[in-house]
Amino acid sequence: MAEYETFIGLEIHIQLLTETKIFCGCKSKFGDEPNSNVCPVCLGYPGVLPALNEEAVRLSYIVCRAMNCRLSENAMFERKNYFYPDLTKNYQITQFSNPFGRGGAFEYESGDEIKKINFHEIHLEEDAGKMIHQGGKSLCDYNRAGTCLLEIVTEPEFKTGQEAEDFLQAFRRTVRHLGVCDGNMEEGSLRCDANISINTPGMGLGRKVEVKNLNSSRFVKKALGYERKRQEKVISSGGIIVQETRLWDEDRSVTRSMRSKEQAHDYRYFPEPDLPPFRPDKNFFAMIENSLVELPLTRRQRLVECLKLTPDQADYICEEKALADFFEKTVGLGADPQLSVKWLMGNAAKELNRTGFQKADLGSEGCPLSAERLTELLMMLADNKIHGKIAAKTLTAVFDENKNPAAIIKENGWENAADDGDLKVIVQKILDENPKAVEQIKGGDEKPRGFIVGKVMAATKGTANPQSVQSLIMKLTS
Amino acid sequence: MIKIKDWRSYISSIREKDKDINSFLEFADDTSAGTGLISGETLLSRETLLSRVPFGVKDNIAVTGMRLTCGSKMLENFVSPYDATAVAKLKAAGAVPAGKTNLDEFGMGSSTDNSALAVTNNPWDLSRVCGGSSGGSAAAVAAGLVPFALGTDTGGSVRQPASFCGVYGLKPTYGVVSRFGLVAYASSLEVCGIIADTVETTREVFNIIKGKDGNDQTSVEHLPASPEAESIAVLSGELGLSSEVMAGYQKAVDGFKASGYGIIEVELPMLEYGIAAYYTIAMAEASANLARYNGVRYGHRSASAEGFDDLVRKSRDEGFGDEVKLRILLGTYVLRSGFQDQYYTRAQKIRTAVRNEFDKVFGRADLMMMPTFPTAAFRHGNSGLDQFQQKLADKFTVAANLAGIPALSIPVSVENGLPVGMQLMAPVFAEERLFAAADKLALQLPPAVCPGKMEGF
Numbered sequence: 031m032a033e034y035e036t037f038i039g040l041e042i043h044i045q046l047l048t049e050t051k052i053f054c055g056c057k058s059k060f061g062d063e064p065n066s067n068v069c070p071v072c073l074g075y076p077g078v079l080p081a082l083n084e085e086a087v088r089l090s091y092i093v094c095r096a097m098n099c100r101l102s103e104n105a106m107f108e109r110k111n112y113f114y115p116d117l118t119k120n121y122q123i124t125q126f127s128n129p130f131g132r133g134g135a136f137e138y139e140s141g142d143e144i145k146k147i148n149f150h151e152i153h154l155e156e157d158a159g160k161m162i163h164q165g166g167k168s169l170c171d172y173n174r175a176g177t178c179l180l181e182i183v184t185e186p187e188f189k190t191g192q193e194a195e196d197f198l199q200a201f202r203r204t205v206r207h208l209g210v211c212d213g214n215m216e217e218g219s220l221r222c223d224a225n226i227s228i229n230t231p232g233m234g235l236g237r238k239v240e241v242k243n244l245n246s247s248r249f250v251k252k253a254l255g256y257e258r259k260r261q262e263k264v265i266s267s268g269g270i271i272v273q274e275t276r277l278w279d280e281d282r283s284v285t286r287s288m289r290s291k292e293q294a295h296d297y298r299y300f301p302e303p304d305l306p307p308f309r310p311d312k313n314f315f316a317m318i319e320n321s322l323v324e325l326p327l328t329r330r331q332r333l334v335e336c337l338k339l340t341p342d343q344a345d346y347i348c349e350e351k352a353l354a355d356f357f358e359k360t361v362g363l364g365a366d367p368q369l370s371v372k373w374l375m376g377n378a379a380k381e382l383n384r385t386g387f388q389k390a391d392l393g394s395e396g397c398p399l400s401a402e403r404l405t406e407l408l409m410m411l412a413d414n415k416i417h418g419k420i421a422a423k424t425l426t427a428v429f430d431e432n433k434n435p436a437a438i439i440k441e442n443g444w445e446n447a448a449d450d451g452d453l454k455v456i457v458q459k460i461l462d463e464n465p466k467a468v469e470q471i472k473g474g475d476e477k478p479r480g481f482i483v484g485k486v487m488a489a490t491k492g493t494a495n496p497q498s499v500q501s502l503i504m505k506l507t508s
Numbered sequence: 509m510i511k512i513k514d515w516r517s518y519i520s521s522i523r524e525k526d527k528d529i530n531s532f533l534e535f536a537d538d539t540s541a542g543t544g545l546i547s548g549e550t551l552l553s554r555e556t557l558l559s560r561v562p563f564g565v566k567d568n569i570a571v572t573g574m575r576l577t578c579g580s581k582m583l584e585n586f587v588s589p590y591d592a593t594a595v596a597k598l599k600a601a602g603a604v605p606a607g608k609t610n611l612d613e614f615g616m617g618s619s620t621d622n623s624a625l626a627v628t629n630n631p632w633d634l635s636r637v638c639g640g641s642s643g644g645s646a647a648a649v650a651a652g653l654v655p656f657a658l659g660t661d662t663g664g665s666v667r668q669p670a671s672f673c674g675v676y677g678l679k680p681t682y683g684v685v686s687r688f689g690l691v692a693y694a695s696s697l698e699v700c701g702i703i704a705d706t707v708e709t710t711r712e713v714f715n716i717i718k719g720k721d722g723n724d725q726t727s728v729e730h731l732p733a734s735p736e737a738e739s740i741a742v743l744s745g746e747l748g749l750s751s752e753v754m755a756g757y758q759k760a761v762d763g764f765k766a767s768g769y770g771i772i773e774v775e776l777p778m779l780e781y782g783i784a785a786y787y788t789i790a791m792a793e794a795s796a797n798l799a800r801y802n803g804v805r806y807g808h809r810s811a812s813a814e815g816f817d818d819l820v821r822k823s824r825d826e827g828f829g830d831e832v833k834l835r836i837l838l839g840t841y842v843l844r845s846g847f848q849d850q851y852y853t854r855a856q857k858i859r860t861a862v863r864n865e866f867d868k869v870f871g872r873a874d875l876m877m878m879p880t881f882p883t884a885a886f887r888h889g890n891s892g893l894d895q896f897q898q899k900l901a902d903k904f905t906v907a908a909n910l911a912g913i914p915a916l917s918i919p920v921s922v923e924n925g926l927p928v929g930m931q932l933m934a935p936v937f938a939e940e941r942l943f944a945a946a947d948k949l950a951l952q953l954p955p956a957v958c959p960g961k962m963e964g965f
Contacts, residue, residue, distance in 0.1 A: 076586065120800055298795075300852060303695035303793055
């Protein structure tokens with residue numbers, strides 16, 4: 031038994047996928063020319079006022095609902111006061127006393143177990159700008175200032191870094207499924223801070239340390255693992271944990287002290303007088319209910335149970351909502367689930383990659399492969415109208431020519447070489463032309479078989495079903 | 509209302525007239541944007557009530573291309589890239605900003621002497637203050653430079669200078685006029701108001717600038733309450749007024765009686781706590797509202813600073829005046845964690861109590877009348893009221909801001925050469941009731957005209 035009990039909590043920030051910023055009409059877009067998506071409102075000019083983005087509120091409530099939070103019927107905004115160059119008003123509009131969501135819980139897979147994490151709260155706030163330090167100068171890019179940021183705070187209930195990482199991955203999948211965030215940790219659209227404390231079992235929470243700079247879910251596990259060992263060492267040697275914020279240094283795989291809590295700010299929260307409380311009505315809550323989708327974990331279980339996918343197949347399919355939707359649509363249209371999943375994991379994935387599409391593009395208008403087209407192709411394959419190689423060729427052509435598979439096959443005369451009667455004649459002809467090979471085959475040498483198959487394929491321009499050719503060779507040489 | 513034909517000669521004549529008064533910080537032709545506004549091409553061609561009518565804009569309200577100094581060194585050279593909603597609505601109605609008027613720095617004061625940029629004199633007596641914080645607007649209207657001007661009223665800043673200068677000053681219902689483009693001092697208390705030389709002009713301008721605005725989510729649609737009124741409540745007991753104001757008060761009571769209103773005496777015990785609650789809330793909000801002025805993106809930037817913290821400290825130290833610093837410090841103090849219940853939260857409770865008392869009063873009477881300020885215009889400098897006395901004297905005006913109700917300061921008399929104003933208060937949305945009563949009173953007590961007032965151009 032471990033000498034100490036560990037308590038880990040996460041604070042996750044997600045950038046919501048809204049067209050515009052939280053309080054103004056500026057585009058919510060990164061990577062543009064610095065300070066190009068700005069206006070008097072997000073720059074905090076004198077006299078401007080915030081106008082709350084309704085879409086940001088809707089997406090926030092969807093997340094709160096999906097996390098099973100108690101949804102606020104009287105949500106408030108507060109000002110959090112501190113001076114920092116990337117904060118244009120020198121206060122951040124956030125939620126403090128009445129956030130959109132409180133409580134709630136979420137189930138996720140860790141190892142072979144389904145585990146549950148409880149939430150403290152979920153609130154909406156504005157993001158700050160970005161500081162760029164170069165050549166001894168500090169520059170500010172305010173394109174990010176005022177973009178929509180949703181903060182999700184868990185209870186300190188994770189026992190290991192592994193649990194925290196597993197949760198974070200499941201959470202990321204979920205917000206992508208919900209369509210509220212792209213979940214890109216490298217680009218910072220999903221950011222995670224952790225807090226960790228250890229204590230003698232039964233003694234409750236220890237003195238907590240915050241760990242920042244966790245730019246990938248892998249870092250979460252590593253940093254927390256390191257931090258737990260560090261704290262154990264301190265306590266075991268009779269020391270005291272300093273309540274502080276530490277930064278994860280990925281290069282050296284250590285956490286470093288950033289600032290101690292003693293110098294902590296008094297943020298002087300008070301109600302934001304420029305925004306009235308948000309009091310949603312029945313219609314709003316009904317709209318939120320209607321916006322809910324099946325979450326990845328539930329969907330995965332259903333695909334395994336009802337469509338008999340293997341757990342690995344189901345994981346793959348459920349990673350992206352668009353992919354899962356696409357898959358289920360092909361099944362609905364009559365495709366065999368196993369055939370569909372194999373093609374999605376194999377050739378379709380290859381083609382998407384080759385043509386520069388993402389799995390998330392499946393089912394979108396710009397993507398040549400629709401669920402209807404894949405189903406059409408898979409059903410021709412299943413009905414033995416074409417064989418696998420032709421199907422692969424056809425799929426390539428679907429992407430290149432943006433046409434229906436049946437049309438491509440017909441145009442190219444790729445249907446399986448007529449019936450067995452025609453094929454038999456062709457095979458017999460090839461065999462007659464190659465008596466030496468026939469003799470070898472009859473003598474038990476398997477090698478020339480491939481040679482004969484190749485000849486037949488050439489003669490039929492690839493439309494012959496290789497398996498049929500094989501069995502005809504067997505029959506005709508025995 | 510005056511309609512200007514020759515804008516260049518109009519601006520040059522008000523510039524000349526304003527030399528003694530100093531009500532304007534900037535005239536339209538000082539900038540190319542302003543010159544554009546008064547040049548023939550941009551003027552509204554169709555004839556409307558306000559077409560070619562000039563107006564003053566308090567310099568904490570944004571007009572595109574004009575400066576937005578807030579009477580502060582901090583923003584002395586700041587040019588607004590946008591129009592306040594009220595300004596945009598007036599422009600669309602054909603009115604033309606003639607310039608920006610002086611004010612107490614960021615609206616903090618009752619004399620306009622807290623402006624870091626100019627001293628404005630009362631056109632009735634140049635040795636006296638014009639009141640504040642919308643003092644420039646009131647002085648400009650009293651002197652006849654403009655028929656009306658926009659002001660802002662956080663705790664009496666439209667009504668008090670209106671009473672000092674003998675003109676009308678309307679503080680509308682909170683939220684009825686958009687605050688977008690009004691540089692925030694105390695967001696939950698303030699509203700864009702109107703200073704004008706007649707009730708008719710006040711009403712016309714109010715009807716143009718009112719209404720819900722998508723840029724201000726605290727704004728509301730104006731749902732006019734009944735203009736009918738039969739009774740007016742007044743405070744019982746000793747009011748602590750100067751003899752001039754007392755004389756005006758009596759004349760106003762008599763005038764309303766003669767106009768057919770019944771006078772009902774009421775008590776407002778919470779009024780005694782109004783000042784404390786008002787300043788606690790206003791300063792708390794101000795401490796956050798003024799945090800954005802840090803020398804980074806615009807405004808005064810200290811030349812000698814090294815590093816961010818030093819830049820903020822020095823820029824703010826050099827850019828803000830003493831009264832502004834005092835209010836930021838006090839606001840920061842009352843918001844400290846652990847002290848909010850004692851100050852900020854308690855102030856909000858008093859605010860609710862004040863609102864409840866007004867509800868009771870308006871259950872008994874249709875309107876309420878109070879003095880606007882306990883004294884007439886005081887002298888510049890030390891012989892006048894000191895800063896603390898000025899704050900205590902806001903007692904009658906802050907009540908309407910705490911309650912969010914409309915109030916109109918009406919010029920009722922001239923005593924010893926100085927105008928005296930009374931404010932009439934009404935339930936929310938009952939602005940029309942205020943105008944109707946002011947019209948009736950004007951028949952009994954016609955407003956006096958400021959000596960030397962400009963007439964016609």
